Amino acid sequence: MRRSSRRTLLLSLGLPTLLVVVQQQLLLRQPPRVEQLRQAPASSGPAALQVRFSRPMAASNVGKDSRLDPPLRHRWLGKGSSLLLTLEDGQRIEGPLDVLLAGTDPRGLPLPPSRWHWDPRPMVLAVVQVRGGEQLQLRRHDGGWKPISPIWRSIPVMLPLGDGSAVAVASQLADGRLRLWRIPLRQDNPRRAEDLRERIRIDRPVALAAEPVAFSHFSSNRRGDLLVQSGRLEVDGSSTVVHTADGRIQTLTIEAGGPIRLAPEGGAMLVPEPEGLSLQTLPPSLGGSEPPRRQTLPGSRDLSSFCPQSGRALLLRHWPDYRRSLELVEPGQAPRQLWLGGEALLASACSRGGERVWALLLEGMAQPRLSVASFDAAGRLLQRRSLPDWEAEPGAGLHWDPSTGQLLTVLRPQAAADSRQPARAVLIDGEQLSIQPLGLPVSQAQWLPGG
Amino acid sequence: MASLIRAAVLGLWAAVLLRSNLDGRLDLLLRAAFHPLVLLAGLALLIIALLQLVLGWKQRSVAAEQAGLRRDRRQALLSGAIAVLLLAFPPAPSFADLARQRPADDTSADSLSFVLPPAQRSLTDWVRLLRQQPDPQLHAGDPVRISGFVLPVPGQPPQLARLLVRCCLADATPVGLPVRWRNGAPPPAADTWLAIEGRMQAEGDHLVVVPERIRQIPRPARPLEP
Numbered sequence: 001m002r003r004s005s006r007r008t009l010l011l012s013l014g015l016p017t018l019l020v021v022v023q024q025q026l027l028l029r030q031p032p033r034v035e036q037l038r039q040a041p042a043s044s045g046p047a048a049l050q051v052r053f054s055r056p057m058a059a060s061n062v063g064k065d066s067r068l069d070p071p072l073r074h075r076w077l078g079k080g081s082s083l084l085l086t087l088e089d090g091q092r093i094e095g096p097l098d099v100l101l102a103g104t105d106p107r108g109l110p111l112p113p114s115r116w117h118w119d120p121r122p123m124v125l126a127v128v129q130v131r132g133g134e135q136l137q138l139r140r141h142d143g144g145w146k147p148i149s150p151i152w153r154s155i156p157v158m159l160p161l162g163d164g165s166a167v168a169v170a171s172q173l174a175d176g177r178l179r180l181w182r183i184p185l186r187q188d189n190p191r192r193a194e195d196l197r198e199r200i201r202i203d204r205p206v207a208l209a210a211e212p213v214a215f216s217h218f219s220s221n222r223r224g225d226l227l228v229q230s231g232r233l234e235v236d237g238s239s240t241v242v243h244t245a246d247g248r249i250q251t252l253t254i255e256a257g258g259p260i261r262l263a264p265e266g267g268a269m270l271v272p273e274p275e276g277l278s279l280q281t282l283p284p285s286l287g288g289s290e291p292p293r294r295q296t297l298p299g300s301r302d303l304s305s306f307c308p309q310s311g312r313a314l315l316l317r318h319w320p321d322y323r324r325s326l327e328l329v330e331p332g333q334a335p336r337q338l339w340l341g342g343e344a345l346l347a348s349a350c351s352r353g354g355e356r357v358w359a360l361l362l363e364g365m366a367q368p369r370l371s372v373a374s375f376d377a378a379g380r381l382l383q384r385r386s387l388p389d390w391e392a393e394p395g396a397g398l399h400w401d402p403s404t405g406q407l408l409t410v411l412r413p414q415a416a417a418d419s420r421q422p423a424r425a426v427l428i429d430g431e432q433l434s435i436q437p438l439g440l441p442v443s444q445a446q447w448l449p450g451g
Numbered sequence: 452m453a454s455l456i457r458a459a460v461l462g463l464w465a466a467v468l469l470r471s472n473l474d475g476r477l478d479l480l481l482r483a484a485f486h487p488l489v490l491l492a493g494l495a496l497l498i499i500a501l502l503q504l505v506l507g508w509k510q511r512s513v514a515a516e517q518a519g520l521r522r523d524r525r526q527a528l529l530s531g532a533i534a535v536l537l538l539a540f541p542p543a544p545s546f547a548d549l550a551r552q553r554p555a556d557d558t559s560a561d562s563l564s565f566v567l568p569p570a571q572r573s574l575t576d577w578v579r580l581l582r583q584q585p586d587p588q589l590h591a592g593d594p595v596r597i598s599g600f601v602l603p604v605p606g607q608p609p610q611l612a613r614l615l616v617r618c619c620l621a622d623a624t625p626v627g628l629p630v631r632w633r634n635g636a637p638p639p640a641a642d643t644w645l646a647i648e649g650r651m652q653a654e655g656d657h658l659v660v661v662p663e664r665i666r667q668i669p670r671p672a673r674p675l676e677p
Contacts, residue, residue, distance in 0.1 A: 044588030059656075077656050078585035080555075086586050309589055311568075332568020353589070 032057060032105045034114055037190045039450060040084060041222045041264070042308045044352060045074075046093055046403045047120030048086040049190065055105055056080045062103035062111075069098040093120055093403045095141075098193065115193035120403040122447035123200075125167065126425050127155045129441045136169060136183065137440070138200065138448065139425075145440060148202045149183055155443070157216055162264060163224035163245065164449035168208070170216045177212035180228060181205040182243070187451035208243065219269075221262040222449075223287065227252075227269070229260060242286055250286060264306050270313075277301050277315070279331075297329070304345070308402065309353035314338075316345055328354040328377075338379035347398035349407055356382075356430070358407055360398050368392075370411075372433050385433035389414050393423045399447050405430040410445050411437070454507025456527045461500035463534035468493030476541045478673045481619045546600050546614055546674070547641040550625035569593035569651075574613050575676050578626040587653035595660050598646040598668060601639045602627050609638050611647060611660070616675045623675065630660045644668050 033054045040048035051062075062083060063076035073088040085099070096119035103111045124139040125148075136149035136158060149155075152171035156178065159168045164187050170178040184203040188195060213230040214237075220226050224245030231238035240252040240260065254260070258272035263279070267287040271278045276298040282288035300318040304326065307313060315327045315335060324345050327335035330353075338354075339345075344362040351357075357375045362368050370392055373384040396410035407428040413421040422441030428434070438445075471477045472490045481489065569590075572580065574597040581590070602612035602625060610627030614620075630647065631654075632638050639645060649662040 040584070040586075042584065042586075042589060044586050048586065075656060077587075078582065080582060082582065084585050089588075310584070330568070332570055 029109075031109045032111045034101055034111070035081075037116060037118075039118075039120060039189070040086070042310065042352070043086050043402070045087040045089045046091055046405070048084055049099070049118060049120075050082060050084055051101065052082045053105075053111070054081070057083060057103055057105055057111070059083050061105075062101070065102035065104070065111075065113075067098075067100040067102075069100075070095075072097070087120075092405045095119075096121075099190065116190045117193055117195075118190035119199070120450055122164075122401055122403070122450050124408060124425055124438065124445055125158070125160050125448040126438075126440070126442040126445040127158050129422060129443065134443065136167060139438065143439075148185070149181075149205060157218060158444050158446070159218040159220055159226075160446055160448045161220045161224045161226055161245075162222040162449060164451045165224045165245065166226075167448070168218040168220070168226055168228070169205070170213075170218075173212055177214060178216050178230075179212050180208035180216055180230065182208050182226070185448075189451040213237075217259040219260060219262045221266045222264050223266040225262060225266060225286065227260060227262050229256070242282070244286060248285075250283070252283075261303055261306075264308075265310050270303050272302070277303065295331070297335070301327070301335075304348040305350065305398070307350040307352065307354050308400075312350070312353045314348045314350055314354070314357065316348070326357070326359060326375075328357070336379075338375050339373075339381075346392050347396065347409065349398040349400040351400055351402055351430070353377075358398060358400070358428075358430070360392065360409065362392055372407075372428055372435075374430070374433060383433055387411065387435065390426075390435075393443075396423075396444070397446070398428075400430070401447055408445055408447055410442060411435075413437075453524075454503050454510060456524065458500045458503035458507055460527045460531040460534065461496050461503060463531050463538070465493050465496035465500055467534050467537045468496065470538060474541070475672055478675070479542060479544060479620070482616050482675060482677060483673060484677075485618060544620060545642050546612075546625075547602050549620065549623060550602050550612055550614060550627075553624050555625060555627075570596045573597060573676070574599045574611060574628060575615065575626055577628055581658060587651075587656060587658045590651045590658055591653040593651045594649075595651055596646075596648050597628065597660070598644065598671070599627070600670075600674075601641055601643045601645060603641050608632055609641070611645060613676050614674070615677065617677070620675070628660050629657065630662060632662075639667075644670050644674075 034051060035054050036052040038050050040050045059076040059078055068074055072091050075086055077084045077086055096117055099116040099118050100113060102113040121141060126137055127134050128137040130151055132151045133153045134155045135147050135151045136155060137145045137147050139145050149169060154172040155169055156172055157170035166185055167183045169181045169183060171181060172178055183205045186201040187199060188197060189199060208228060209230065214233050216228060216230040218226060218228060226243040228241050240254055242250050242252060254271065256271045257274055261270045263269060267289060268279060268281050271280055276296050278294060278296045280294045281292050284290050302316045304314040304316040311331045313329050315329050317325045317327055323340060323342050325340040326338045326345060326348055328338055329335040338357055339359060346360040346362055348357060348359045355377050359373050361371050361373055370387045370390055371384055372387060374382045376382055390411040391414055393410040393412050399408040407430060409426055410423050411426045412423040415421040423443060424437040425442045425445035427436040468489050472486060477486055477489060577597065597611060599611040599613045601609045603609045611630050612625050612627035614623040614625055616623045646666045646668045647660060647662045648664040649660050651658050652661045
């Protein structure tokens, strides 16, 4: 072999080898880093934080060197590069938390310490009655209200997306038709301690449909997908469209006998049908599974609320003798009856997988009496509190927040027969069932997930 | 003559590939998605072997072939012997031995299926779910119906495990669930395939499968999971 070709061969083999060795040595000395922090969708305690590192970390190691302020009881769970900081049950979160993340990887390389602000508490999002119509406002944790939409004539439908990235709104026009909007929100939660920007930034409303519609229904899941069922008065004017979190729009060809609800975990939807409730997977392009699955629960049942834990939900069953029952359903198991009675069950909520269940009940026809009750997982009544000074607001729902241990609903103060008080957003303590009305007159209120 | 030997060796290798497709031994080595490739390769080798046979028959008297025969004979016999051994002794890998030498799988499920009841989750579904939601209290009490092979874990009781592959056994990574084996009874032997019905139970910060029924089962036809 000639000298020049030997040199070429040595260079072509030697240079890549050198490059690989240099890269390997650099990576060996590279410290681990935090890649992503986000709130966990479900937790056995008041809240949990998912932390993804650039390489596997031992939970015990991270737990030893990391700090939480205020020092709430917590555990580090999981293994590999994704760990879970879960706050232990029985605590309530009164304010934002400071998290110091530190630790070493299995080779002993230290994770550079980083400080984060984390506020697991959701904010109250309400349709507030203002001069000239209604406006969407956000209640900050200091009690102040912040407008996040223009003033519209009326806002009959409002839904915060499950990942807190936007609010879907239907505003009413003068002719009664609805215009559909999406108000994007940018939440930095958790965010770096040195990040001084406002926690929530609001963008301009974006139209969800080109034409106004006669009716609409929204549903969202924790991924931030939005299902919009809407219809116009023309023949074939109804449509069911999914706006995915990554910006795609897909039309579903589906016949439903009522409002469709997306399953909180994503990938499936609950469809009311004449023969019962049907749980169906979404198409694979929308996160569903292949082959498609479908389970039908026969009987006269409505979905009352989803539980935070995967697969659990509360159903309202209507009996032929006009009684109603509240059932806890888990996939693959027969529904479990938690309550049966002659009262109207207006709304329900549950914690975790149904360990604690709350119901808003209305008794009597001539003089309806409103009450809120709590049950344990076996359906035993734990507490019931009458709300004699309040009337139920139709469709208000009952929304549970595990981080503060409070329920949110909308109630209207009782007034003399000839007058009508505006409704209020009301916080209900999950243990004592005591109520705390919030200041402004509202027509709807829901929790805005904290990102 | 050299072409005839070449044809025989190619034919043997075609037989190895085609038989692996037919008798299911490929399921132990390769994901099902790649099986048609092996079948096509076997057919291609068979066609080339037949062409070599035709060519060899036509050129059987050419003297130049003698030189080629001497050159190729040793290599051809070695290759043919390996093919015969593969046909005679199908591979029987020890998944437990393999799993001990491989890094654990670190992928988690993108989403949790609302529709899939806990009792219908496979061992792999469970492992991926727990990686995404490692809070043991969220799953304690859930029914479990899983199958897998017994994987000895140093310093701990054996786990029930599966091997995940993206392509073939060479990239296999193990996933396992801790099991609370019956007190006093010897732990099951490595590589034994078991079907377990039971419940999840929280033990400290971890979940463990508490069996209510354990059955020994034959190795599944397709033991590797994607």
